[in-house]
Structure formats: structure tokens, C-alpha cells
Amino acid sequence: MSGSDVPEEAQVFIGSTFDTIRLDKPHITAAAFTFGREDLIPAMFREIVHDLRYGFEGLAVFEYYLERHIEVDGENHGPMALRMLEDLCADDDNRWTEATNAAKNALQARLRMWDSIVDRVVHSRDQTDLGPRFPKSSAEKE
Numbered sequence: 001m002s003g004s005d006v007p008e009e010a011q012v013f014i015g016s017t018f019d020t021i022r023l024d025k026p027h028i029t030a031a032a033f034t035f036g037r038e039d040l041i042p043a044m045f046r047e048i049v050h051d052l053r054y055g056f057e058g059l060a061v062f063e064y065y066l067e068r069h070i071e072v073d074g075e076n077h078g079p080m081a082l083r084m085l086e087d088l089c090a091d092d093d094n095r096w097t098e099a100t101n102a103a104k105n106a107l108q109a110r111l112r113m114w115d116s117i118v119d120r121v122v123h124s125r126d127q128t129d130l131g132p133r134f135p136k137s138s139a140e141k142e
Contacts, residue, residue, distance in 0.1 A: 009116035016109040020102060027088040031099035034081035036106025042074035 006014075020032045045066040052063055089095040 009113045013109050013113040025098065027085065027095045027099050028102040030081065030085045030088050031102040032106035034085050035103035036110055038073050038078045038081040042070045042078065045070050
């Protein structure tokens with residue numbers, strides 16, 4: 001994927017995802033998927049929807065998209081993913097250890113990607129006069 005228009009932070013994140021897949025261990029892939037996405041996305045999107053409601057207008061379609069992910073991932077996909085992981089690891093302590101490490105790695109990779117994106121946005125705000133048009137994130141408000 002290098003050389004494309006995909007930002008570097010996204011390339012690194014996608015690369016870590018494919019590194020996990022290439023291990024060809026379903027319990028590791030399931031753990032990364034479950035905790036790096038299905039269990040994480042609903043809470044992350046709830047925060048975004050909250051900020052959208054208090055800072056932007058005219059984003060109803062995007063808000064619906066996020067709300068739908070919250071509903072589907074939180075009520076269906078998340079619980080199903082957890083059951084899948086329980087079935088794949090069963091009573092195998094080694095698999096649970098590998099799954100735990102995979103989940104941590106997936107979360108760290110996602111965090112690194114979002115930290116890079118935040119840095120890019122902050123740097124971009126510093127270079128333009130667009131800063132005041134965007135609401136502060138909930139973390140900045142406190």
C-alpha cells in the first residue's frame with residue numbers, strides 16, 4: 001500500500017491488522033477484531049455523536065451512520081464476537097494469553113493511529129485560521 005494516497009498512520013494501522021491476520025490463528029484474529037473494533041466502536045462513536053450534537057449542524061446522515069454502528073456493534077456484533085472468542089479459546093490458557101496479547105496490540109495500534117490523526121488535525125489547525133470554527137473535543141472542554 002505504500003506510495004498510495006493513504007495517510008501513513010492509516011497504512012501502519014492496516015499493516016498491523018494484516019500482520020495479525022497472517023498469523024493464521026483464528027483466536028488471535030478474533031481477539032483483535034473483538035476488542036479492537038466490536039467492543040470499542042460503540043463507546044467511541046457515542047462520544048463522537050455527543051460532540052456532533054453540540055457542535056455541528058447538518059450532519060444528520062453521518063449521525064445516523066454512527067448511531068447505527070452503535071446499535072449493531074453494541075447489541076449484536078459485540079456480544080456475538082465475545083461468544084466466538086470464548087468458543088475459540090475454550091479452556092486453553094495459551095490461547096487466552098495469545099488472545100489477550102492480540103487484543104492489547106490491536107488497541108495500541110488503533111490508539112497510535114488516532115493519536116497521529118489528532119496530531120495532524122492540531123497541526124493543521126495551527127497552520128490555518130479554521131480553529132475557531134470547530135468545537136473543542138470533550139477532552140478539551142474539561
